[in-house]
Amino acid sequence: MSAPISTAMDNLTAAIRSNIIPNQEYLLQGSVLDSAVEVLLHRLRGLCDNVDTGPETFNDHEMCFSIRLLEISYCLQIHMIVMLYVCFRGAEQPLLLRVRRALDYQDMPWQLRYIGQPELGDKSRPTIVRSSLDIATSNTVVDFLTELGCRLDFEYIARGYMFRKGRMKVTVSKIFKMGQQGKIPESMEAISQSYLVELSVLAPSGQDAIAEDMRIFAEQLKPLVQLEKIDYKRFVH
Amino acid sequence: MQREEKQLDSALEAIIMRVNDLKTAIAAMIFKLEHEYETLNWPNFLDNFALFQGILSKILGHDKAPNLRNLTVLPLRLSPEKDDELLRLTEGRIPTFAHDLVPDYLRTKVEPQAEQKMIQLEAKAANLNYETSHYTKVINHVWDIANKAREEWESEAGSRATQAQTSSTADTHALVAAVGMVNSVPSGMMVGRPGNQQQTPGQGSLGNPPMGQMNKAPSAIKTNIKAASQIHPYR
Numbered sequence: 001m002s003a004p005i006s007t008a009m010d011n012l013t014a015a016i017r018s019n020i021i022p023n024q025e026y027l028l029q030g031s032v033l034d035s036a037v038e039v040l041l042h043r044l045r046g047l048c049d050n051v052d053t054g055p056e057t058f059n060d061h062e063m064c065f066s067i068r069l070l071e072i073s074y075c076l077q078i079h080m081i082v083m084l085y086v087c088f089r090g091a092e093q094p095l096l097l098r099v100r101r102a103l104d105y106q107d108m109p110w111q112l113r114y115i116g117q118p119e120l121g122d123k124s125r126p127t128i129v130r131s132s133l134d135i136a137t138s139n140t141v142v143d144f145l146t147e148l149g150c151r152l153d154f155e156y157i158a159r160g161y162m163f164r165k166g167r168m169k170v171t172v173s174k175i176f177k178m179g180q181q182g183k184i185p186e187s188m189e190a191i192s193q194s195y196l197v198e199l200s201v202l203a204p205s206g207q208d209a210i211a212e213d214m215r216i217f218a219e220q221l222k223p224l225v226q227l228e229k230i231d232y233k234r235f236v237h
Numbered sequence: 238m239q240r241e242e243k244q245l246d247s248a249l250e251a252i253i254m255r256v257n258d259l260k261t262a263i264a265a266m267i268f269k270l271e272h273e274y275e276t277l278n279w280p281n282f283l284d285n286f287a288l289f290q291g292i293l294s295k296i297l298g299h300d301k302a303p304n305l306r307n308l309t310v311l312p313l314r315l316s317p318e319k320d321d322e323l324l325r326l327t328e329g330r331i332p333t334f335a336h337d338l339v340p341d342y343l344r345t346k347v348e349p350q351a352e353q354k355m356i357q358l359e360a361k362a363a364n365l366n367y368e369t370s371h372y373t374k375v376i377n378h379v380w381d382i383a384n385k386a387r388e389e390w391e392s393e394a395g396s397r398a399t400q401a402q403t404s405s406t407a408d409t410h411a412l413v414a415a416v417g418m419v420n421s422v423p424s425g426m427m428v429g430r431p432g433n434q435q436q437t438p439g440q441g442s443l444g445n446p447p448m449g450q451m452n453k454a455p456s457a458i459k460t461n462i463k464a465a466s467q468i469h470p471y472r
Contacts, residue, residue: 029413036403062416118417156415175415191415194408224403230413 022202025132026211027118028218028227031194037172040197040224041161044170047220048163055161058173059104062158063142065150066094097150099141103157109136120231125208126215128229132202157188160195167210168217171198197225245308255296262288312339 015021032040045051100111116131137144160173172195176188199218201210218227266285269277317335324332331338341349 029409030404031409031412032404033402033408039403158416175412192408192411194405194412196409196412196416226404226406226409228409230409232410232414232417 019204019206021133022204023131023133024203024205024207025115025130026127026201026203026214027130028127028199028214029230030197030218030221030225030227031192032172032197032225033194036224037195040172040195040221043221043224044161044163044172047217048165048170050164055163057104057159057161058102058171059159060100060157061103061155061178062098062100063155064153065097065099065145066153067097067145067148067150068094096153097145099137099145101139110139110141111135112137112141118231120229125211125229126218127211128231129211134202156191158196165217166213167201167203168214169198169200171200172196173198197221197227199227248305252296255292259289259292259296262292310343312343315339 016023041055045055048055050056096115098113098115100113102108112135114131114133118128118130120128155178157176157178158171158173159176160171163170163172174195175191177191199214201214203210221227262285266282269282269285312334315334315336317333319332320334323334331342346352347355
């Protein structure tokens with residue numbers, strides 16, 4: 001029994017090196033007006049896999065935290081943070097972390113998610129590609145992040161439907177504003193008169209073929225929804 | 238007199254030869270019809286008729302022939318007995334030269350059987366004329382219906398292209414910014430303001446309005462807009 005004891009850290013780095021972690025998110029975004037959302041849901045029901053069970057609904061609260069990397073360098077032994085560090089190679093920008101919880105299933109684990117900078121690529125790339133890591137956590141994660149020095153940037157409520165088509169995930173969600181001090185407001189105020197439509201796939205890096213599948217699927221939803229690569233950094237001037 | 242007879246003989250010989258040609262041509266056509274019906278096409282089939290027509294016009298157009306109408310054919314001897322010579326000459330078609338058959342064979346019209354069939358076919362053709370006109374009427378009616386439906390589709394598709402838009406670029410940008418924005422949302426992109434809510438879907442579909450105008454819609458809570466226009470909505 002002389003085999004070296006492998007630590008979680010070794011396992012993690014090995015997994016990252018051999019490219020088996022689905023840490024790339026391929027993404028297309030669009031929106032549909034409230035008046036046409038029924039038509040879109042109907043079409044998605046026909047196109048997607050979960051025909052018989054109908055779409056899954058969700059009602060989630062998402063909080064976005066940010067932290068400067070230098071501030072977390074002292075707790076690098078926390079494996080998740082290490083993983084994030086490996087993925088997030090730019091040092092200057094703040095690290096963004098998102099916490100998401102289901103409002104309709106209070107006892108479900110919470111989700112901590114890191115999303116990297118979106119790469120738009122050139123015209124030959126059909127989708128946005130961004131790093132993405134998910135981890136299930138307990139409901140104390142907000143306290144934990146606050147202790148680390150993370151700052152709550154913004155939060156919102158997303159409520160809508162999820163469809164699956166093979167590895168692809170389609171969400172149709174209404175985005176609502178959060179009330180003061182993180183309270184769920186009694187009458188929710190929607191961001192706009194449209195539903196946000198997102199088509200995404202999580203895959204290990206280098207699997208660019210899936211992006212082509214997504215482009216073809218997005219074509220099938222036109223002209224109802226224009227799913228596109230949207231660079232929201234363009235909005236910041 | 239003798240010269241005329243000779244002429245008649247040679248004319249008859251020529252006619253018999255042509256008739257034989259015609260017979261082989263018809264036989265060839267029937268053979269084709271029976272054996273090559275899978276590969277036979279209309280142009281080839283109709284060629285046969287052109288051939289028949291050519292032969293027929295030659296039969297009657299022999300230049301030195303005396304006028305056959307002026308001559309009479311007289312059956313000199315009838316017999317109910319079987320005549321082997323006749324059988325051989327007609328290739329097994331007519332066994333006897335008897336009184337019940339001769340009038341049919343020597344008459345100048347077509348055979349009674351063929352005549353009867355001809356009459357039937359002509360009647361059918363006349364009937365068919367009526368039916369075709371009937372069908373034409375029905376087809377015209379269907380054609381009209383299809384045309385009307387097409388016009389409706391086209392006008393509908395045209396109006397759909399201009400009117401009913403189902404998504405708005407401005408809303409897409411607003412939503413994507415709302416869930417993905419890192420630091421600040423520029424004031425023009427302020428979303429979820431009451432002023433924005435008054436935008437009807439119809440207006441939203443007009444395209445991508447200038448960002449700065451989105452706050453200008455009249456609102457009951459104007460002070461709110463001013464106050465919040467510099468801050469992120471979630472902060």
